[in-house]
Amino acid sequence: MFENSDRTNLNELGEFGLIDHLTQSIQLTQKSTVKGIGDDAAVLDFANKKTLISTDLLLENVHFDLRYVPLKHLGYKAIQVNLSDIYAMNGIASQVTISIGLSSKFPLEAVEEIYEGALLACQNYNVDLVGGDTSTSQQGLVLSVTSIGYADTDAIAYRSGAQEGDLICVSGDLGGAYVGLQLLEREKQIFLENPNIQPDLEGKDYIIERQLKPEARKDIVELLASLDIKPHAMIDVSDGLASEILHICKASNVGCKLYEEKIPLDPMTYETAREFGLDPTVCALSGGEDYELLFTVPQSDYDKVKNQMEITVIGHITEAAAGYQLISKSGNVHDIKAQGWNAFKSEE
Ligand code: ADP
Numbered sequence: 001m002f003e004n005s006d007r008t009n010l011n012e013l014g015e016f017g018l019i020d021h022l023t024q025s026i027q028l029t030q031k032s033t034v035k036g037i038g039d040d041a042a043v044l045d046f047a048n049k050k051t052l053i054s055t056d057l058l059l060e061n062v063h064f065d066l067r068y069v070p071l072k073h074l075g076y077k078a079i080q081v082n083l084s085d086i087y088a089m090n091g092i093a094s095q096v097t098i099s100i101g102l103s104s105k106f107p108l109e110a111v112e113e114i115y116e117g118a119l120l121a122c123q124n125y126n127v128d129l130v131g132g133d134t135s136t137s138q139q140g141l142v143l144s145v146t147s148i149g150y151a152d153t154d155a156i157a158y159r160s161g162a163q164e165g166d167l168i169c170v171s172g173d174l175g176g177a178y179v180g181l182q183l184l185e186r187e188k189q190i191f192l193e194n195p196n197i198q199p200d201l202e203g204k205d206y207i208i209e210r211q212l213k214p215e216a217r218k219d220i221v222e223l224l225a226s227l228d229i230k231p232h233a234m235i236d237v238s239d240g241l242a243s244e245i246l247h248i249c250k251a252s253n254v255g256c257k258l259y260e261e262k263i264p265l266d267p268m269t270y271e272t273a274r275e276f277g278l279d280p281t282v283c284a285l286s287g288g289e290d291y292e293l294l295f296t297v298p299q300s301d302y303d304k305v306k307n308q309m310e311i312t313v314i315g316h317i318t319e320a321a322a323g324y325q326l327i328s329k330s331g332n333v334h335d336i337k338a339q340g341w342n343a344f345k346s347e348e
């Protein structure tokens, strides 16, 4: 991964030296951060807001593959996927912590790249890095990110708030991250068979970025606030549309009707899925890792959302007894089942 001459062994710095090195340039920007790195605990003050906390654990070869994920992207994505959970509560993220387990194969330069990506994400999304933990790992890279945010009590959007008659909305477009992963997996196989062949990802930037460099939808939380919309229920799309809408429906004790023709797909996602012999709708339903926001709003908000480029109405909430329905382009009714990303993969 790194040439020998560019490698600085982590033992040369020691744990405290490494932490200092990685965090020395951090500048705190959030007024809710009273104390960041450097004591036994960070101190935060959210005054009269509710505090939101979410954690993710990322393990090498379970959640990411360093053969095609650049370390800087890994750091960036680790922060994004975690911030996404705060936005999915209709909150604003303000702090993160990063814990990292490093095996001896990682030189300082590798850790620096991960932090470069992570700190760029923090900067772009206006959050403070306020702590973490550092350890050696027997095998592989371990990354855990905790994000912290805030919201007004009555602004928080739970999965359980959907009501019969609500419009089901989704931000951006779906399926791209999964199709991007297929492309990266294919190029990895070709590379493993013949390392002299350069990856052919020409013209596929959008879906590769959807996989390697997702952007959490802070902008949607801000847009909804500016439109004076309080989503009844919200979740982020990490496992695919099917799985997420079922989470909302089950938590809210309601049913749903989704229309296949309304599901937003980017043209590159559509074409590339076809090249792989995949159904683009299935990629949106079961692909995952899109990190868009799926939410429900009362019908009376239709006029507010209908002309928003970044929001698509894809169906509505029904009574629980009507079940979970997907109306296909040809008008057939299908049951929506949660396949999730893993189930989908094992079908191959
Ligand atoms: P402790 O012994 O209490 O766990 P550490 O020496 O591990 O303390 O950490 C010292 C400070 O550095 C703490 O503020 C901690 O949050 C921070 N820290 C440790 N590791 C990391 C890391 N990987 N990234 C960011 N901050 C870190």
Ligand code: MG
Residues within 6 Å of the ligand: 132, 133, 134
């Ligand atoms: Mg520690």
